[in-house]
Amino acid sequence: MEIMIKRKKNIIPFIILLGISMFYFIPIIMMILGSLKDQTEAIMFNLNLPKNAQWKNYAEVIKRGKILNGYKNSFIITSISTILTIIVGGFAGITISRRNDKLSNGFYYYFIFGLTITLQIASMFSLLKSFNLYGSFISVILIFVAQRMPFTVMTFTSFVKGVPRSLDEAAIVDGCNVFQLYTQILMPILKPIILTNTIVTIISVWNNFNISLFFLNSAKQWTVSLTIYNFYGMFSRDWHLVFTALVLTIIPVVAVYLWLQKYIVSGMTAGAVKG
Amino acid sequence: MKSKLSKLIMLLMMTMISGLVFANGNKEASTTTQPEKKKKREISAMLMQSRNFTGLQEMIAKLEAEENIVIDMQVIPDDQYLNLLKIKVNSGVAPDLMDYNVPHIYGVLDPAKYFEDLSDQPWVKRLVNPSISEYNGKTYSYTFLSTSGFQAMIYNKDVFKKFGLEVPKTVAEFEKVCETLKNGGITPILLASDIWVPQIWMTAGYSRALGSAEAAKDFADKILTNKAKFTDYPQVVAAVDEYLSLFEKGWINKDFVTLNIDGVYEALGTGKGAMFFGSTGLANSVEQAFPNGNFGMFNVPTSYDSKDIISGTVFSTGFVVNKASKDKELVKEVLEIFSRPEYAKLYFNDRPGFPALNDVDGGKLKDYAQNVYNDYVLKGKMVNEMNLFLNPLSSLNGSTLWVYYQEAPVTGEMNGYQLLERFQKDVDKFMKEQKAPGWDK
Amino acid sequence: MLIRREKMFYPAGLIVPALVVFTLFTIVPVLMSLFYSFTDWNIMRMENPEFRGLLNYQRLFSDPIFLRSLGNTLLFAFSTTFLKTVIGLMLAIILIKKVPGNGIFRTLFYLPCVLSTTVVGVLYKAILASNGLLNNGLNSIGLSFLTFDWLSTYATAITSTIFIESWMWAGFNMIIFIAGLQAIPSDYYEAAEMEGAGKVNTFFNITIPLLVPAFTVVITLCITGGLRVFDLIYVLTNGGPGFDTQVMNTFAFRAFGQGLLGESSAASIVLAFVVVTISFILNNKLKSSEVEA
Structure with a gap:
């Protein structure tokens, strides 16, 4: 009985949500259908089903766009950037939060200041040149890590505030050293915030376009989001291939998101909300 | 709890490692499996995305197949091209070959300062319209067309x-x-x-x-x-x-x-x-x-x-050679190969036009x-x-x-x-x- | 207790790697730009910029296109912050209940911010074009009189970018609000119900005040993100029609494209100044209301 009433009560919000979700479905459906159409169908920009699904679009884009090489580079850059971001930013966030003195609070605001900063292309160029780092994966990775620091430090710091200190104290009494304290005691408890930052970092690094374009210097290093431009440009009418390239670009990151999404809410609960 | 986290880290590590292995594996494969071939050589280049014509791609593929010379081609979105070209050249990190319209490029960057003088190259004598690639009497570009x-x-x-x-x-x-x-x-x-x-x-x-x-x-x-x-x-x-x-x-x-x-x-x-x-x-x-x-x-x-x-558009798509390039001789060799009629005609396969060189077939004009x-x-x-x-x-x-x-x-x-x-x-x-x-x- | 001893277990040295990377690759370039913004640094003469005082800044503030981009930046940042927050909160309030398909809806609403701005820009260009999906759809359901060339006028172009940005990020805020709502102990609501407080009353007197920390995060991220907007405008309108939808970050990029690196640096320094000021004021406001709650 109660369940029935509850169901009825929830039917109106359900319909509202269904309506809203149309706005989210339609662009994605257009993209997926478009990737399976031929050239003349795709350029009509409608939601009609393709007459014959053109799976060969995928074969063509993968080959012509050197997508596999792009995947490889994106994997390398994204995974290293993400691991470094979590380790470097996580340690900083934990330490700032636990020390909680004037100096570390100062550092906290110093990191937060990064939220206000935009990419300085020309200055970065001369900086990398003077370090002799221009055109290397490592330079691009370090730029990404630096860009992620504000958000990572911010969320780790507030998450750690919610972890009782007694836990650390017990571990210290048991004879834990610093390394063990961080990696064996704190890191496992910090899993939700680690995973939240992992997702957010993977998404932002994978999708970034300008940093790779300006600071890599060889087509062999090209990431997958740069390859869209092989199909989207001045003289191309190849919308079917554009849609295919879009789908191929987003598949890995959407997969990661679907896999890890359930941790986002718990990560946010303690990492962002309990200021 | 812990296992899922470590699984994730493992996975990330593995992709990193496999990526690196894959990268190395690639190189080995291409050098070991074709021992009878010429030694693999490589030059770098940058190209405007809208000019990555099928014809040019065919020329590059042929170069790789027959001479084992690979062009590492950065294909750049058109609206970013000039920005990148200028900043790369001006800060000394430009690739060996750079695409742009000739002679427009002479207005963007000082040829005498940045580009290799190609006047003594064998193909220069065969140019139908040498004036478009000249600047102060010297030829600084390899052009594909005598006019657009x-x-x-x-x-x-x-x-x-x-x-x-x-x-x-x-x-x-x-x-x-x-x-x-x-x-x-x-x-x-x-x-x-x-x-x-x-x-x-x-x-x-x-x-x-x-x-x-x-x-x-x-x-x-x-x-x-x-x-x-x-x-x-x-x-x-x-x-x-x-x-x-x-x-x-x-x-x-x-x-x-x-x-x-x-x-x-x-x-x-x-x-x-x-x-x-x-x-x-x-x-x-x-x-x-x-x-x-x-x-x-x-x-x-x-x-x-x-x-x-x-109104005429007497210019050409073309390449200039970076004066600071480490292997200028190889780059010049590539241009010489491109100038051979069997290569140069590929450029016009799907876009008939006016070839730069007098012995090249530009296809049938409409x-x-x-x-x-x-x-x-x-x-x-x-x-x-x-x-x-x-x-x-x-x-x-x-x-x-x-x-x-x-x-x-x-x-x-x-x-x-x-x-x-x-x-x-x-x-x-x-x-x-x-x-x-x-x-x- | 043993504060000294304890601190040994959180060595400040562990902040250093983050500090070094962040300083070198975020702060140093900004300081360089700050320095160059007082010079005539030009892409054709990169080696020897000459000092020129405040000239670049004077030029910016007498350039109508820059002033316009300043106005657009503020309009964009505030309206997207408002929309993203309101829509995010609404979705969170609906989805905190046991609605059928709850998980699927959450996934779907968050999905857009997983896509890159380039992808979103390309998709929406295809939707908003005069022969695009939106107009084709309107035509096919007999609403031809509503068809419009959406990106061709200032009003519709800037509105489109605002809606698309909100579409992308509302789901992100929804997640933060869901987290915030889950953290509110249920006894608060029980007590309110006992006292016979109405739904509206409960919402404004319990939910909203207890969500203030979530609001702080959401608004800070939205406003800083909105003020720094670049990709979406660049891909979708590239500042057009004319210079109508130019924002500060695209303006800085435009100056960069003309080789005016000093002026470009000055524009990005002004932008950073605007972001710092606005987020500082907002943060103070939000922090003070957090204390009250």
């Missing part, structure tokens, strides 16, 4: 036929053609939103208005050395005003701010629109999009050009292109487009002048004089900032 062709009205012959229209020879006839089409529910003239499209009217118009190569060169020299202003030339102003009048008369598609070039091809090919002012290169693209279409080209009659001369060529170019009734003369301003155009051309008909608040007055201010600032000769006071 010319700028004229591309039109759909079937639409003209349906309304019983002939190619207009006078301004009055042109007006009648447009009115007939407009009344028949057809967009007379298509214009694309891409910022380099509207300006084709003016780069052609300015040169035609000035009337001769000498006059155009004199005009540009004075503009570039601060001896004259754009607004000092009423015939140039008239070219802008006549362009703006097309909008007032309702001859241009309403969505010219958003309809991109693909949409224009579509409208022209399907007969929703009748004409499109473009170049031989764009006509090629229209043909590729609608291989069964029936198109033609004619020179637009205008009030500011009574002599009926056509009749209309050949006719215009015979009627105008061969008879000397051609003057080069203004962009060629005003080369040093090319990095300014896309973010100022060309935007004004699109903005003026939207707001209706600028006439030709005001538009050029506004651009003059940008030019003054741009040249002063560079401390160009004539502007340093």
